Amino acid sequence: MKKSKVIILFLFLCFHLFSQEMTLDYLYRYNCQEDGIDHLVTAAMIKEDSVIVGGYPAMALLDINDLTVNGTSDYIFRSENMNSRNFYQKDNYIFVNRHANAAEGSFDFAVVRFDGDVPTVVYESDEPDVFFEKMCIEGDYLYVAAHNQGIWIYDISDPELPLFEGNLTTGFTDAFAVAVEGDSVYVADGGAGLKIVNIENKEFPFIVAEETLETALGTAEAITVRDGKVYMTLGGEGLAVYDSDDISSQEVISTYGFSEDLCWIGDYLAVSTYPGVVIYDVSGNRTPTVAARENWSRRGFDAELRIGCGIAASGDSLLISANWNYLDFYEFKPVGESTQPDINSDTHRVRFSPSGGTKEVTITNNGEFNLQIYGISSTSPQFSVPSPSGILQPGESNSFDIDYTPSTPPGQDMGRILIDCNDPDESPYPIQVFGRTDYLDPEESADDFTLPLISKDILGNYTQDSFTLSDQEGKIVWIGIYASW
Numbered sequence: 001m002k003k004s005k006v007i008i009l010f011l012f013l014c015f016h017l018f019s020q021e022m023t024l025d026y027l028y029r030y031n032c033q034e035d036g037i038d039h040l041v042t043a044a045m046i047k048e049d050s051v052i053v054g055g056y057p058a059m060a061l062l063d064i065n066d067l068t069v070n071g072t073s074d075y076i077f078r079s080e081n082m083n084s085r086n087f088y089q090k091d092n093y094i095f096v097n098r099h100a101n102a103a104e105g106s107f108d109f110a111v112v113r114f115d116g117d118v119p120t121v122v123y124e125s126d127e128p129d130v131f132f133e134k135m136c137i138e139g140d141y142l143y144v145a146a147h148n149q150g151i152w153i154y155d156i157s158d159p160e161l162p163l164f165e166g167n168l169t170t171g172f173t174d175a176f177a178v179a180v181e182g183d184s185v186y187v188a189d190g191g192a193g194l195k196i197v198n199i200e201n202k203e204f205p206f207i208v209a210e211e212t213l214e215t216a217l218g219t220a221e222a223i224t225v226r227d228g229k230v231y232m233t234l235g236g237e238g239l240a241v242y243d244s245d246d247i248s249s250q251e252v253i254s255t256y257g258f259s260e261d262l263c264w265i266g267d268y269l270a271v272s273t274y275p276g277v278v279i280y281d282v283s284g285n286r287t288p289t290v291a292a293r294e295n296w297s298r299r300g301f302d303a304e305l306r307i308g309c310g311i312a313a314s315g316d317s318l319l320i321s322a323n324w325n326y327l328d329f330y331e332f333k334p335v336g337e338s339t340q341p342d343i344n345s346d347t348h349r350v351r352f353s354p355s356g357g358t359k360e361v362t363i364t365n366n367g368e369f370n371l372q373i374y375g376i377s378s379t380s381p382q383f384s385v386p387s388p389s390g391i392l393q394p395g396e397s398n399s400f401d402i403d404y405t406p407s408t409p410p411g412q413d414m415g416r417i418l419i420d421c422n423d424p425d426e427s428p429y430p431i432q433v434f435g436r437t438d439y440l441d442p443e444e445s446a447d448d449f450t451l452p453l454i455s456k457d458i459l460g461n462y463t464q465d466s467f468t469l470s471d472q473e474g475k476i477v478w479i480g481i482y483a484s485w
Contacts, residue, residue, distance in 0.1 A: 219234065
């Protein structure tokens with residue numbers, strides 16, 4: 001195949017894609033995949049220099065002073081039998097929501113006491129038919145979301161002996177998370193949206209306001225409330241904002257990706273999304289505006305999955321992101337104090353047809369410091385790229401071509417394009433490439449097609465018809481392939 005001429009385009013931008021007042025500078029990383037197969041989904045600070053991290057299948061305690069810019073797998077301890085999903089702290093106790101039995105799909109919670117750096121499990125719940133999810137601690141009470149079993153309330157004045165106080169097990173679809181303000185519990189009820197539960201009498205809580213499957217947007221999985229406002233993640237729909245005393249209307253804010261979790265970092269709201277972290281300024285109860293944003297490739301340089309899951313913060317400057325295969329630490333600071341570049345690309349995966357061809361990729365420096373490109377390489381001989389070097393100033397972009405030549409004889413053509421640069425947490429920056437593909441990625445346009453249909457009426461008679469994609473405009477089409485004989 002004739003190679004296309006490499007085209008390098010420099011687009012000089014005098015402003016960023018959005019105005020930011022703050023930024024996130026990368027600090028250090030815990031590489032959980034170097035020792036075991038942990039997939040990190042949650043984290044919490046327990047002391048000034050210690051952080052506890054959890055996921056599948058283990059829980060680990062880290063000394064922040066041992067972490068490095070390039071990442072380390074060192075830990076103080078690691079427990080294989082704590083399949084932890086979320087952490088909640090009360091004094092020197094951590095309440096752990098855990099996936100206790102993967103085979104049976106059961107979720108419970110445990111209480112872990114820390115004596116210095118030594119953990120001891122002091123309590124394990126015993127509700128085998130209840131799937132506990134995210135929790136909230138307010139004063140001496142623990143509030144637990146329990147999917148279709150609603151909400152459960154425990155007295156934890158003695159953290160080593162939680163006492164059941166009351167529950168509400170009807171009226172819920174899929175309670176994922178809870179937040180408390182005054183005598184109200186705000187429940188993120190999955191596909192059924194937001195519900196408000198009165199807990200003035202904790203033995204007999206009741207629903208006072210609710211959205212339904214018909215009125216809710218997205219999938220509600222994380223929630224927080226502050227200063228009369230409720231903030232709730234909606235999965236692919238973004239972030240919803242409500243007045244805490246009137247949920248009849250909502251304001252929906254883009255999160256630039258599937259929203260998964262949230263936390264407060266000082267007076268700012270941080271939202272974890274599959275492709276990164278977005279921090280919003282919500283001061284003065286105004287519409288949230290982006291204060292800082294960190295994007296990353298959905299795959300690490302060796303193709304491991306990297307998606308934003310849990311998020312935590314310490315004080316008003318340290319942000320902790322549990323993104324499946326890494327635990328990353330960032331400093332939240334004013335833009336003018338940043339000393340780092342931030343590489344990003346207009347795509348993280350490139351697909352080629354079986355006949356080969358050329359595709360263009362654009363990389364951009366979204367950081368506040370010059371991005372040095374040292375070179376671009378390919379892990380597969382079927383995909384060729386230029387090897388330019390140079391500097392991208394903040395806001396500047398650079399486009400390059402990827403050429404694909406199908407293998408002979410036909411093989412499984414795939415690989416990664418690696419961009420070697422001075423981005424502290426994403427170098428080499430990976431772009432996945434796939435050859436010989438005849439499928440569509442999400443959001444790609446499909447060519448029109450027609451399929452024959454054979455259907456059977458209520459009398460058992462078969463009729464022939466056809467299905468044409470263009471006739472289904474405005475509809476969601478699901479095509480299942482079944483065999484019969």
